[in-house]
Amino acid sequence: MQDNSRQYYKILLVDDSNQNIRILSTLLKKDYTVQSALDGEKALRIVFGADPPDLILLDILMPGIDGYEVCRRIKANPGTAGIPIIFVTGKSDSEDEAYGLSIGAVDYIAKPYHFPIIKARIKNHLELLQARRSAQAAHKELSRELEAMDELQRSILPAGGYSNRHLHVHGFYKPSGLAGGDYYDYLPLENECLRCVVADVSGHGARAAFIMSMVRSFFHFEYAAVIPLSKLVSNLNRQLMQTVGNMGDFVTLMALDIDPHKNSLEYINAGHCPAFFRDSRGLQEIEPTSVLLGLLEDEFPAAGMQCTGDWELFMYTDGFYECLVNGDKIFGYEAFRQLCFSSMSRGGFRIKDLPNEVAEAASGIVGFIDDLTGLYVQSGSGFQDGKGSGNGL
Amino acid sequence: MFNPAVDSKTVKEVAMDFESRTYGDVLVIRPLVQMIDAQNASSFKGWMVDYILQGEKKVALDLSGVDFMDSSGLSALISSAKTMQGRGRLVLCGVGTNVSRLLSITRLDRGVFEIHQDEERAVEALKGDD
Numbered sequence: 001m002q003d004n005s006r007q008y009y010k011i012l013l014v015d016d017s018n019q020n021i022r023i024l025s026t027l028l029k030k031d032y033t034v035q036s037a038l039d040g041e042k043a044l045r046i047v048f049g050a051d052p053p054d055l056i057l058l059d060i061l062m063p064g065i066d067g068y069e070v071c072r073r074i075k076a077n078p079g080t081a082g083i084p085i086i087f088v089t090g091k092s093d094s095e096d097e098a099y100g101l102s103i104g105a106v107d108y109i110a111k112p113y114h115f116p117i118i119k120a121r122i123k124n125h126l127e128l129l130q131a132r133r134s135a136q137a138a139h140k141e142l143s144r145e146l147e148a149m150d151e152l153q154r155s156i157l158p159a160g161g162y163s164n165r166h167l168h169v170h171g172f173y174k175p176s177g178l179a180g181g182d183y184y185d186y187l188p189l190e191n192e193c194l195r196c197v198v199a200d201v202s203g204h205g206a207r208a209a210f211i212m213s214m215v216r217s218f219f220h221f222e223y224a225a226v227i228p229l230s231k232l233v234s235n236l237n238r239q240l241m242q243t244v245g246n247m248g249d250f251v252t253l254m255a256l257d258i259d260p261h262k263n264s265l266e267y268i269n270a271g272h273c274p275a276f277f278r279d280s281r282g283l284q285e286i287e288p289t290s291v292l293l294g295l296l297e298d299e300f301p302a303a304g305m306q307c308t309g310d311w312e313l314f315m316y317t318d319g320f321y322e323c324l325v326n327g328d329k330i331f332g333y334e335a336f337r338q339l340c341f342s343s344m345s346r347g348g349f350r351i352k353d354l355p356n357e358v359a360e361a362a363s364g365i366v367g368f369i370d371d372l373t374g375l376y377v378q379s380g381s382g383f384q385d386g387k388g389s390g391n392g393l
Numbered sequence: 394m395f396n397p398a399v400d401s402k403t404v405k406e407v408a409m410d411f412e413s414r415t416y417g418d419v420l421v422i423r424p425l426v427q428m429i430d431a432q433n434a435s436s437f438k439g440w441m442v443d444y445i446l447q448g449e450k451k452v453a454l455d456l457s458g459v460d461f462m463d464s465s466g467l468s469a470l471i472s473s474a475k476t477m478q479g480r481g482r483l484v485l486c487g488v489g490t491n492v493s494r495l496l497s498i499t500r501l502d503r504g505v506f507e508i509h510q511d512e513e514r515a516v517e518a519l520k521g522d523d
Binding site for chain 2: 272
């Protein structure tokens with residue numbers, strides 16, 4: 001530490017001896033801004049006042065509030081707990097020292113004074129303080145960046161639901177707090193057809209968020225709507241392999257084109273959790289049709305399905321079932337499938353209720369550790385045409 | 394009871410312990426954790442990549458103690474397999490129901506990862522390379 005930078009630091013000397021204060025003040029005032037207090041009450045007024053110190057040299061034996069109590073009160077307050085306290089005292093046995101350190105002091109200097117030692121220890125603890133403050137500032141900045149990214153991610157997901165005369169769509173997104181890699185979307189195609197997608201990028205944070213926005217751009221670029229699904233997904237896979245594939249990152253995805261006039265679906269499930277589907281024939285899982293994306297040069301042929309009568313479909317990410325029950329057990333896919341099938345067969349499926357339903361079925365405290373993302377599509381007639389109509393789900 | 398506040402906003406990295414055994418030139422690695430997830434995936438990947446870069450050419454990863462793996466864990470596993478490409482052979486064994494389901498959903502059990510029922514069979518398969 002350079003001498004000229006030390007002036008920035010304020011050191012509070014607390015001692016009931018005027019002489020000790022004078023000696024220490026003379027020693028330190030060349031390098032630091034020195035404050036002083038002759039008793040515990042005044043020391044606490046300074047610490048909790050408008051101009052608190054950066055470090056405190058604290059005597060233990062003082063009339064009124066002693067040094068231990070001053071230390072305890074400072075450490076009990078989150079706003080002042082980070083101020084390093086060094087006990088400077090005539091009490092010099094190891095039990096005293098251990099006790100002083102146990103209540104939060106960072107160091108313990110026994111009288112009589114050895115000035116070079118006092119100066120060296122103050123310097124060390126101020127350097128540690130500076131390192132801690134830098135780390136805290138960096139963490140705060142990083143958190144702000146992640147929050148901004150989280151907000152941006154939310155803004156590029158569709159808001160509300162969508163309806164045309166034959167289809168009704170409702171999305172659900174509940175982020176876990178970290179910028180994540182979940183994505184859902186729906187894009188109206190010609191002739192009242194609709195393209196839907198739910199995707200999940202491995203991992204969390206900035207990296208996953210970046211890949212997620214890459215996936216979205218594939219579904220949103222100008223001609224995406226006229227490109228067959230299999231070609232779009234193959235192109236996306238190639239791009240992922242070229243850019244992030246070597247790092248182990250991957251994307252799982254379920255995408256489908258719905259033609260309400262033919263009452264048919266064309267879909268690709270690339271390593272994604274099975275979607276749940278119900279029509280007049282009953283309930284079924286729509287299983288993966290190909291490997292996850294970003295790993296292998298492969299074909300991604302679309303599968304077709306002819307629906308019978310009105311139908312409903314739920315696509316989601318694994319955060320719904322990879323949740324912790326009572327802190328150590330995973331809720332699991334099978335329990336989640338049973339829960340969803342049961343709701344669908346009763347005709348009462350509502351995405352927004354799902355987290356609570358999972359919690360009820362788990363009979364324990366459920367902690368969702370990942371983003372929760374889902375897309376629910378219902379076919380039928382008489383839906384109101386236009387966006388923003390999905391509140392009923 | 395649903396407690397969304399149970400999770401913090403930061404993922405704490407946790408180091409992972411391993412148990413390893415050798416059978417001739419075959420190394421069997423067993424992670425001593427029940428979950429491989431965002432908290433320990435980078436430690437897991439670090440260990441695996443270290444073993445491979447140290448020159449281990451026949452590695453069986455015994456997942457019999459691992460009940461759960463999330464996408465971060467799977468990503469670390471894929472990274473390990475990619476590191477092994479061109480260097481040797483990495484096989485999995487002792488894969489439990491949840492991890493097996495993950496490998497099945499992602500279709501990584503179809504030609505991407507070589508999966509054996511248990512350690513004995515994995516070692517046998519790797520020894521057969523000679």
